[in-house]
Structure formats: structure tokens, C-alpha cells
Amino acid sequence: MRNMLIVTGLLVFVVVLVVPAAIVSFYPRPSLAPQTPESKQGADLVEKGPALKVFFADDDQLKEMWLEDYLVGVVAGEMPAKFEEEALKAQAVAARTYALRRLKAYGGSGCAKHPEADICTEPSCCQAYLGEKELRRRWGVFSYPEYYLKLSDVVASTYGLVITYDHELIDPVYHASCGNLGTEDAKAVWGNDVVYLKSVQCQYDSSPHLETEAVFTFKDLEQQLEEKVAVPVSGGLDLQVLERTGSGRVKELRVGTATMAGTEVRKRLGLNSTGFTWRLDEAGKVVFTTYGKGHGVGMCQYGANGMAKQGKDFTTILKHYYSGVEVEPPPGINP
Structure with a gap:
């Protein structure tokens, strides 16, 4: 039994340490260190x-x-x-x-x-x-x-x-x-x-960013956009796209009583892009769906x-x- 444990230990040592070292040494050792x-x-x-x-x-x-x-x-x-x-x-x-x-x-x-x-x-x-x-x-x-x-x-x-x-x-x-x-x-x-x-x-494009979601409460939105977005009585959302770009991204939208650029809304909410839509879910939260990532x-x-x-x-x-x-x-x- 003791001999078996020793052999097993040696095998683990070889697999974990020796084999990787041998593989790495087979390649030239590349370096990204800045050269003067x-x-x-x-x-x-x-x-x-x-x-x-x-x-x-x-x-x-x-x-x-x-x-x-x-x-x-x-x-x-x-x-x-x-x-x-x-x-x-x-x-x-x-x-x-x-x-x-x-x-x-x-x-x-x-x-x-x-x-x-x-x-x-x-x-x-x-x-x-x-x-x-x-x-x-x-x-x-x-x-x-x-x-x-x-x-x-x-x-x-x-x-x-x-x-x-x-x-x-x-x-x-x-x-x-x-x-x-x-x-x-x-x-x-x-x-x-x-x-x-x-x-x-x-x-x-087949990236993992093709379609992503970000969820906000009404309170979150109002804090980050610094505008009232909840519609009294109905409980709806006071957001409206005013203009889209040629590619379909949001160029300008009305946020409560204010008008904001799509780029500003993206920045404030931390959205992946200005290609976005939104909806209310069953829990009363606002779900933004964004398409793509970046400008x-x-x-x-x-x-x-x-x-x-x-x-x-x-x-x-x-x-x-x-x-x-x-x-x-x-x-x-x-x-």
C-alpha cells in the first residue's frame, strides 16, 4: 500500500510539474517585456x-x-x-x-x-x-x-x-x-x-454581445438619469425615442421632461451601446436590451x-x- 502511494505521488509530480515544464522548454521563450x-x-x-x-x-x-x-x-x-x-x-x-x-x-x-x-x-x-x-x-x-x-x-x-x-x-x-x-x-x-x-x-458579428440585458428599478433610473421617468397613476415609463441614426441606434430621446442624446443615456446607465430598446417586466422593473458593444x-x-x-x-x-x-x-x- 505504501509503495502504491509513493508511485502515485511520483506520477502526480511528473504530470503536474515535469510535463508542463518540458512542453514550455520545447518552445522558445517569448517575451513581451519592453525592449529599450x-x-x-x-x-x-x-x-x-x-x-x-x-x-x-x-x-x-x-x-x-x-x-x-x-x-x-x-x-x-x-x-x-x-x-x-x-x-x-x-x-x-x-x-x-x-x-x-x-x-x-x-x-x-x-x-x-x-x-x-x-x-x-x-x-x-x-x-x-x-x-x-x-x-x-x-x-x-x-x-x-x-x-x-x-x-x-x-x-x-x-x-x-x-x-x-x-x-x-x-x-x-x-x-x-x-x-x-x-x-x-x-x-x-x-x-x-x-x-x-x-x-x-x-x-x-457572432459575438457574445449581440444581445444583452440590463435591469433597473425606477429609482435606479431616476438617480442615474437625474430625471423623473415614472408616469403617475399608470406606473408607466416616461421615455420616448425622438430620433434614430441611420443604423437604427438611438440618437436622441425624451427622458421625462428632458431631451438627452443616446450616447449620454448609454454613458449614464452603463449600457453596452446606443442600440437599445426597453420594456417593463412582470416585477415592474425596466429591462434594457442592447445590441452590440461599443460606439x-x-x-x-x-x-x-x-x-x-x-x-x-x-x-x-x-x-x-x-x-x-x-x-x-x-x-x-x-x-
Whole structure:
């Protein structure tokens, strides 16, 4: 009996510790740790692109790293690594365009929130970015080498390519899911007409955000909207859509005696998108149903993955979501 326990213990040790270690050592050990441009010269400058000053929000530090290294972390942060390669390539090109447009060394705008940086790792300000430690935690010991090498190859295969309109870098905004409503016109969201950010059809989205619900009491709604929404006597809800955008999202609605933009209601209630409807349930609570996730402008990330599954390449995907653009080397910039 004792010998059996010893053998069992040894088997557990081998399976839990030795086998994973052997598998990991079989792969080259990839790393997303920022590399300092000062440590590389010559050919590496061509392979890695220009240097970026990146503000890392998690540790409140400004670090300099190569553009192409940075892009691997951005693609990892912005799209699931299991996505189709052509969708990931589209994301890589969009992310490269976004970064170069903000690179101050080439006349870019820099990071609005952190003026000392070209770009930061806060998704609400610039682009999402995940470093090695977080990716090892998310992907696990078995999947990390596979996914890291996949994303590295994706970025490398699109090296030097950006999205342009009339030979100028575009602002390649993107969102998680359009909910198959189609994408939104930039003017409907931000008030500015952008020639390449027009509403386009999208029936490729199969995301978990296609249709989601958020439930509120009348008290919750009135507190968050800062308006009376309960109709006296009848107990109804004093909300009315006044105008919808071309894609069917809520542009403006009446909330009690006030008029609010759909974007403001979405922000106050924490809804996934401005593509929403509402109803009263049997318990007298207000149920908002939202379609998609994000502002809806530019590339739909889950839609891009759907297009890739249908055999579309990354250039076709980008030209679908950004009207009238080209995918080419950056004008006047050594990538």
C-alpha cells in the first residue's frame, strides 16, 4: 500500500510539474517585456520600426519600446488570440496606424491624457495593451507560447502596412461588436463628418454581445438619469425615442421632461451601446436590451473575425469597414 502511494505521488509530480515544464522548454521563450531602443541598432531599427514613448498606466511609468513589439501587446489586448489570423492582421494594421498617427517624432498628436507620451495603455484613452505577466496569467502555461508566437507572426506579416485615405494616415477607430446593426457614422456619435468613417452593413458579428440585458428599478433610473421617468397613476415609463441614426441606434430621446442624446443615456446607465430598446417586466422593473458593444464606429472586431471565417483577407476586411481607404506603407515615414 505504501509503495502504491509513493508511485502515485511520483506520477502526480511528473504530470503536474515535469510535463508542463518540458512542453514550455520545447518552445522558445517569448517575451513581451519592453525592449529599450538604445540597446538595438542597424537592422533591428528596420525590423522593429520606430521607437514609441509608451505610458504604462498599471505601474505609472513612461517606457520607450519598439513599435512592432508594442503592437503584439496591443493585438493581444484588443482581440482574443483565438480569432482568425486575417482578423488579427486587420487589428495589427489598425493598431499600427493608430500608433503612428500619434507618434510625436513624426508630427503626431501624442497621448491626450499623458502629454509626455506618444501613447498610453489605457483603452479609454488610447489602445489596450497587455504585457507578458498578464498574458501568462490569462493564457496559461500551455497556451502562452502558442498564442504569443501566433500574434508575433501576425504582426510581422503586416510589417510596414497602415491604413490611409488620400495617402494620409486615418484615425482607425474600432469597436467590439456592432450587434449586426451595421457600423455607425462618425457624425452620429461625435458630431464630425469623417469621410472614411461611414455606416456600412455588417452581418458577420457572432459575438457574445449581440444581445444583452440590463435591469433597473425606477429609482435606479431616476438617480442615474437625474430625471423623473415614472408616469403617475399608470406606473408607466416616461421615455420616448425622438430620433434614430441611420443604423437604427438611438440618437436622441425624451427622458421625462428632458431631451438627452443616446450616447449620454448609454454613458449614464452603463449600457453596452446606443442600440437599445426597453420594456417593463412582470416585477415592474425596466429591462434594457442592447445590441452590440461599443460606439459602433469603424471596424467591428467580431465582424472582422466573421469575415475572416468566410475567407476574406485582412485588406478586404479593412476596406469594408473604412470607406475609400488603401492599405499601404506609411506616407513619408520609414516604418
